[in-house]
Amino acid sequence: MILTPKTVTCRCGHSFTAERDRSWCEKCCEAVYYNEKDKNRHRYNSMYVVGVILAVITFLTYVFMELIAVPLLSA
Numbered sequence: 001m002i003l004t005p006k007t008v009t010c011r012c013g014h015s016f017t018a019e020r021d022r023s024w025c026e027k028c029c030e031a032v033y034y035n036e037k038d039k040n041r042h043r044y045n046s047m048y049v050v051g052v053i054l055a056v057i058t059f060l061t062y063v064f065m066e067l068i069a070v071p072l073l074s075a
């Protein structure tokens with residue numbers, strides 16, 4: 001999605017013109033967001049993804065323990 005060009009400033013202090021909701025700083029390669037609130041949205045999205053991955057890993061560990069480790073230990 002193309003937005004109205006707007007000057008954004010990266011955390012490192014580098015300013016440049018952004019036309020997309022997320023751009024990359026040329027100086028430090030950090031993501032710079034067009035709207036400040038998008039930054040939080042992206043952060044929540046990645047936290048959600050990490051949470052799902054952790055839940056899957058926990059579930060797989062539980063399944064592994066129940067189906068493989070417990071029968072082996074009690075055999």
Ligand SMILES: [Zn+2]
Nearest residue numbers: 010012025028
């Ligand atoms: Zn930067």
